[in-house]
Amino acid sequence: MARIFCVANQKGGVGKTTTAVNLAWTFAMAGQRTLLVDLDPQCNATSGLGFSPAARHPLLIDDPLRESIQNTQQPNLQLLPGCRTFQDVDQLEKGISTRRTLLKQHLDAGMGGFDAVFIDCPPSLGELTQAALASSTEVLMPIQCEYYAMEGLTQMIHVIRDIMHHQPGKLTFGGILLTMVDPRFELTAEVDSEVRDFFGDIVFDTVIPRDIAICESPSHGQPVISYAPRSRGTRAYIELCMEVLNHD
Amino acid sequence: MARIFCVANQKGGVGKTTTAVNLAWTFAMAGQRTLLVDLDPQCNATSGLGFSPAARHPLLIDDPLRESIQNTQQPNLQLLPGCRTFQDVDQLEKGISTRRTLLKQHLDAGMGGFDAVFIDCPPSLGELTQAALASSTEVLMPIQCEYYAMEGLTQMIHVIRDIMHHQPGKLTFGGILLTMVDPRFELTAEVDSEVRDFFGDIVFDTVIPRDIAICESPSHGQPVISYAPRSRGTRAYIELCMEVLNHD
Numbered sequence: 253m254a255r256i257f258c259v260a261n262q263k264g265g266v267g268k269t270t271t272a273v274n275l276a277w278t279f280a281m282a283g284q285r286t287l288l289v290d291l292d293p294q295c296n297a298t299s300g301l302g303f304s305p306a307a308r309h310p311l312l313i314d315d316p317l318r319e320s321i322q323n324t325q326q327p328n329l330q331l332l333p334g335c336r337t338f339q340d341v342d343q344l345e346k347g348i349s350t351r352r353t354l355l356k357q358h359l360d361a362g363m364g365g366f367d368a369v370f371i372d373c374p375p376s377l378g379e380l381t382q383a384a385l386a387s388s389t390e391v392l393m394p395i396q397c398e399y400y401a402m403e404g405l406t407q408m409i410h411v412i413r414d415i416m417h418h419q420p421g422k423l424t425f426g427g428i429l430l431t432m433v434d435p436r437f438e439l440t441a442e443v444d445s446e447v448r449d450f451f452g453d454i455v456f457d458t459v460i461p462r463d464i465a466i467c468e469s470p471s472h473g474q475p476v477i478s479y480a481p482r483s484r485g486t487r488a489y490i491e492l493c494m495e496v497l498n499h500d
Numbered sequence: 501m502a503r504i505f506c507v508a509n510q511k512g513g514v515g516k517t518t519t520a521v522n523l524a525w526t527f528a529m530a531g532q533r534t535l536l537v538d539l540d541p542q543c544n545a546t547s548g549l550g551f552s553p554a555a556r557h558p559l560l561i562d563d564p565l566r567e568s569i570q571n572t573q574q575p576n577l578q579l580l581p582g583c584r585t586f587q588d589v590d591q592l593e594k595g596i597s598t599r600r601t602l603l604k605q606h607l608d609a610g611m612g613g614f615d616a617v618f619i620d621c622p623p624s625l626g627e628l629t630q631a632a633l634a635s636s637t638e639v640l641m642p643i644q645c646e647y648y649a650m651e652g653l654t655q656m657i658h659v660i661r662d663i664m665h666h667q668p669g670k671l672t673f674g675g676i677l678l679t680m681v682d683p684r685f686e687l688t689a690e691v692d693s694e695v696r697d698f699f700g701d702i703v704f705d706t707v708i709p710r711d712i713a714i715c716e717s718p719s720h721g722q723p724v725i726s727y728a729p730r731s732r733g734t735r736a737y738i739e740l741c742m743e744v745l746n747h748d
């Protein structure tokens with residue numbers, strides 16, 4: 253049974269795409285047959301790996317998913333690219349209940365043969381993210397160590413509990429990941445301890461430091477793992493991959 | 501005629517809320533009767549000023565807007581709080597064309613008596629942001645000096661051009677604002693010059709530096725202007741206010 257990770261948080265700019273891309277890459281390095289699904293109309297995960305967005309969203313056309321899946325430079329890692337055209341996204345957003353079933357059917361059918369799937373979500377709790385949550389087995393929530401990030405988390409948890417209630421036994425909390433951590437700042441340490449007090453052991457031990465190499469890597473169409481293999485960002489994502497692999 | 505600024509960018513975490521809150525505050529300090537409208541279901545602008553979200557979105561109930569508007573600690577500045585409950589937002593999201601007119605009617609009726617209005621938008625190009633653009637006279641686009649931020653800008657410009665086409669003579673480009681600028685990084689200088697080459701003089705001269713005081717201020721329910729009056733972040737937002745006031 254594939255592990256399907258939904259990387260989600262409605263707060264913007266917290267490191268969802270960076271985490272989805274780098275975790276998918278390290279899972280593939282560890283020998284897991286991995287699929288990265290870009291569900292964000294911004295298509296950052298797609299361009300972060302050096303690909304162009306699809307003309308029509310693969311999840312909306314009736315062809316089997318297999319035909320839209322691309323091979324990447326990393327063996328064991330394949331990509332389902334995102335799509336910018338709005339009517340596709342709007343189509344996904346409105347009347348999603350039929351779409352949600354289609355998305356789920358497509359995802360379920362397309363994910364056979366993979367050990368792990370990572371779904372990068374847009375910064376919202378709208379229909380796209382809810383459809384992804386409904387198809388996933390674990391939800392990963394990156395958060396920054398800042399005030400606004402804490403606020404949004406409780407709202408997110410409500411939506412997740414809702415989905416767990418409607419489909420018992422499928423979705424679980426994969427974990428909360430602290431990103432862009434800069435130990436020089438008092439606020440960071442404050443939020444770190446508040447989150448661990450409040451959420452306990454669903455917070456990953458691994459934290460991702462703020463590292464300029466991470467910012468630079470997407471402009472080279474690569475994850476930080478291959479762009480700057482000896483950077484602190486790379487070490488942290490490899491450590492996170494080990495922690496998530498052992499979490500099973 | 502009030503200047504109605506829509507602060508928008510579908511890329512998340514670029515400083516939309518920080519800019520809307522601090523510009524609204526400095527406009528009020530400069531003697532402009534100012535309204536800050538929180539249109540983001542995350543309600544960050546509302547909590548950033550120390551208020552709690554409304555139970556039902558003021559723009560969805562039929563009472564006149566006046567009754568939901570709150571006074572803030574800053575004379576001349578009032579706040580229309582945001583709302584977290586999803587069915588309100590979903591209501592706003594679906595079938596918005598009747599909503600859009602309602603939103604526009606409400607906004608137009610409620611904005612009488614103000615010199616300036618700032619609308620904080622969620623990180624998406626969905627119906628809420630499009631409704632806000634349709635009610636505005638100027639659009640302000642904060643962007644970070646990072647690769648993904650550049651990518652989303654062209655998509656944003658398409659949507660804005662679309663709105664300008666449907667309602668000629670109302671919405672103009674207010675400007676592109678570079679935020680979280682850290683001159684130590686090469687990437688920052690690269691993106692800065694690329695944006696200025698590409699977009700010319702719609703890019704503000706003022707840039708906002710990365711400043712920890714800005715991160716800390718929302719947890720005190722205040723904008724950085726009043727939380728840390730001598731900080732670099734404060735100086736930059738005051739400078740930006742002067743530039744926008746003279747831009748008229």
Ligand SMILES: Nc1ncnc2c1ncn2[C@@H]1O[C@H](COP(=O)(O)OP(=O)(O)OP(=O)(O)O)[C@@H](O)[C@H]1O
Pocket residue numbers: 263264265266267268269270271292296373374375431432433460461462463464466467468470485510511512513623646647648649
């Ligand atoms: N640990 C880090 N150190 C430094 N920069 C980072 C780090 N993680 C992410 N970034 C940068 O911060 C920005 C936001 O990250 P990213 O795009 O992954 O967030 P996101 O949550 O996917 O955003 P959105 O909400 O728009 O989808 C990007 O430009 C990215 O390169």
Ligand SMILES: Nc1ncnc2c1ncn2[C@@H]1O[C@H](COP(=O)(O)OP(=O)(O)OP(=O)(O)O)[C@@H](O)[C@H]1O
Pocket residue numbers: 262263264265375398399400401511512513514515516517518519540544621622623679680681708709710711712714715716718733
């Ligand atoms: N110049 C700055 N220096 C340091 N931190 C900043 C700066 N501007 C904003 N921040 C911090 O970065 C985070 C993102 O900013 P903000 O919430 O204003 O962005 P946003 O575009 O409104 O996000 P969203 O897309 O979720 O609405 C916040 O925690 C904020 O405190």
Ligand SMILES: [Mg+2]
Pocket residue numbers: 268269270292296372373374
């Ligand atoms: Mg993203």
Ligand SMILES: [Mg+2]
Pocket residue numbers: 516517518540544620621622
């Ligand atoms: Mg915001």
